[in-house]
Amino acid sequence: MLPVERQKKIIDLLTVKKVLKMPELREEMGISIDTLRRDISALAEQGKIKKIYGGVKLAEPKFGEVSMEERMISHLEEKTAIAKTCDEHIEDGDCIYLDSGSTTYQIARYIKEKRNLTVITNSVPVILELMNSNVELIVIGGKVRKNERSVVTYDYLFNFHQLNIQKAFICASGITMEKGISDYNVEEALARKKIIDISHEVYVASDSSKFGRNVTVNIAGLDEVDYVVTDQKVREEVIRGFDEVKTELIISKE
Structure with missing residues (x-):
């Protein structure tokens, strides 16, 4: 699975469950923890997700409603x-x-x-x-x-x-x-x-x-x-x- 496909799947999972712990997310994705961390870092840099203690959640729009x-x-x-x-x-x-x-x-x-x-x-x-x-x-x-x-x-x-x-x-x-x-x-x-x-x-x-x-x-x-x-x-x-x-x-x- 390409990085962009994995990252889309992470966003889709967070859309449903809102917050995911790292072990739960790794099990859902079926990938190594190192690969998961790289994908999470990429998504966080894009402003799409936010890292929280032990897991991640979708990022809220900074200035209210998205375009x-x-x-x-x-x-x-x-x-x-x-x-x-x-x-x-x-x-x-x-x-x-x-x-x-x-x-x-x-x-x-x-x-x-x-x-x-x-x-x-x-x-x-x-x-x-x-x-x-x-x-x-x-x-x-x-x-x-x-x-x-x-x-x-x-x-x-x-x-x-x-x-x-x-x-x-x-x-x-x-x-x-x-x-x-x-x-x-x-x-x-x-x-x-x-x-x-x-x-x-x-x-x-x-x-x-x-x-x-x-x-x-x-x-x-x-x-x-x-x-x-x-x-x-x-x-x-x-x-x-x-x-x-x-x-x-x-x-x-x-």
């Missing part, structure tokens, strides 16, 4: 599987909201053949993806966040309550059982709060790496969300936690 470009390619297999699962919950004739985010962008790729589908969005990549499809597009107006390729809007610019959204697909940067879903940006969080308030059903589409994080701005408690759609790498303790709340956890089939 949209990075998120578009990270955990891509998981996000694709989540998108396919969300597509199964979208029917012909629905009016849905697609949030700005790398996972909801993947949903847009799978819904182009739906009949009489209306998509309301604040995501520039979603708009571009659906521009030449038969999907009817409604774009909420407001200020463009260029780095996020999104539009954030306010009550005085856009009348949210005229929208009749059957299903909203929301992104989140963090999810915990205690605090619910959260995000890094205040303006994005305010728009999401509005959409959650007026939507008949709310789906949070989020890969398993987001669980256990509570970031800058709270969006909503889990009691305000109907479904959380995630991938098969979700930890067992997270799955058990959803037994205690009314929110349904949907795990992708792939």
